[in-house]
Amino acid sequence: MAVMSRRCIPYTPRLLKASEAKFALVTTAGVHVQSQEPFDTEGDNSWREFSDDVRGSDLKVTHDHYNHKHADSDIECVFPIDTLRALASEGIIGGVAHKHLGFMGFSQKLRDLYERAAPEMAAVIDRSNADGVILTAGCPLCHRTVVSIQREIEMKGIPTVLITLVPEGSKQMGPPRALHPKGFLLGDCLGGAGQTLVHRQVLLDAIRRWESREEPGTIWERDYPDYVRDPAIPNNGEILYD
Numbered sequence: 421m422a423v424m425s426r427r428c429i430p431y432t433p434r435l436l437k438a439s440e441a442k443f444a445l446v447t448t449a450g451v452h453v454q455s456q457e458p459f460d461t462e463g464d465n466s467w468r469e470f471s472d473d474v475r476g477s478d479l480k481v482t483h484d485h486y487n488h489k490h491a492d493s494d495i496e497c498v499f500p501i502d503t504l505r506a507l508a509s510e511g512i513i514g515g516v517a518h519k520h521l522g523f524m525g526f527s528q529k530l531r532d533l534y535e536r537a538a539p540e541m542a543a544v545i546d547r548s549n550a551d552g553v554i555l556t557a558g559c560p561l562c563h564r565t566v567v568s569i570q571r572e573i574e575m576k577g578i579p580t581v582l583i584t585l586v587p588e589g590s591k592q593m594g595p596p597r598a599l600h601p602k603g604f605l606l607g608d609c610l611g612g613a614g615q616t617l618v619h620r621q622v623l624l625d626a627i628r629r630w631e632s633r634e635e636p637g638t639i640w641e642r643d644y645p646d647y648v649r650d651p652a653i654p655n656n657g658e659i660l661y662d
Contacts, residue, residue: 428594429571430571430575430596433579433633434552434633436552438513438514438552439513441551442551442552443551443552444517444545444548444550445500445556446569448557448563448566449499449556449558449607450483450523450524450525451480451491451495451499451522452480453474453480454478456468461482461484461485462528463528464526465527467521467522468521468522469544470521470522472518475501476494476502480495482524484526485558486559487607488607489650490608490612490613496619497612498607498610499522499556500556500619503610506620507620518548518549519544521545523541523565525557525563525565526558545578546576552581553570553580553581554581554583557586557590559606563584563586563589566582566584566590567590571594580630581599581626582598583598597630597636598639600641601622602641603644608647610623612648612649618644618646618647622644625640
């Protein structure tokens with residue numbers, strides 16, 4: 421199998437405006453429908469598919485390597501499906517794609533991820549009606565493995581954007597497009613639980629990054645003054661991760 425160097429960043433120019441495009445969500449934060457089999461937290465290269473009618477209340481997180489306290493009470497922190505649906509209803513995006521993917525990015529089998537799982541997940545998205553993909557992650561390793569999935573999707577001809585809280589880790593893998601919300605705790609990809617306006621603003625900025633025509637690999641950094649850090653959750657360097 422031919423493998424593209426991370427120094428070469430796959431990049432698909434977007435042809436549609438955001439208002440014309442249907443977006444899918446892909447996450448390595450361990451999100452799945454409550455009725456689906458949970459992930460093996462010691463390492464799991466399987467994924468879960470969600471349909472376009474999935475609701476945030478249908479979802480949960482199985483992942484032992486970051487603090488998902490906020491996502492447990494508000495899945496929009498890592499998987500903003502209801503916020504995305506609201507943007508579609510307002511005409512800001514063209515619609516919500518009919519397939520989304522959840523993955524637990526703490527993988528012990530990286531070669532299998534790169535050579536099999538990531539290409540197969542990209543093929544699922546390619547067979548859907550997605551015109552664009554927004555990706556999120558959980559633990560520090562998730563912020564690297566998510567880029568391998570992002571790159572495969574991009575090589576299918578679908579433009580993508582990653583919301584990363586570990587920009588240096590993600591950057592090493594060569595993400596085509598990315599947004600870094602500065603100062604957010606891991607587990608708060610789009611903001612803390614109940615911070616609805618922050619979720620919306622981060623998602624809007626991610627879509628703007630998706631829509632912008634900039635050099636591949638550029639990571640936007642943005643401040644969100646309305647984001648409130650939870651003092652009960654340790655800093656990124658102190659989270660559960662080994």
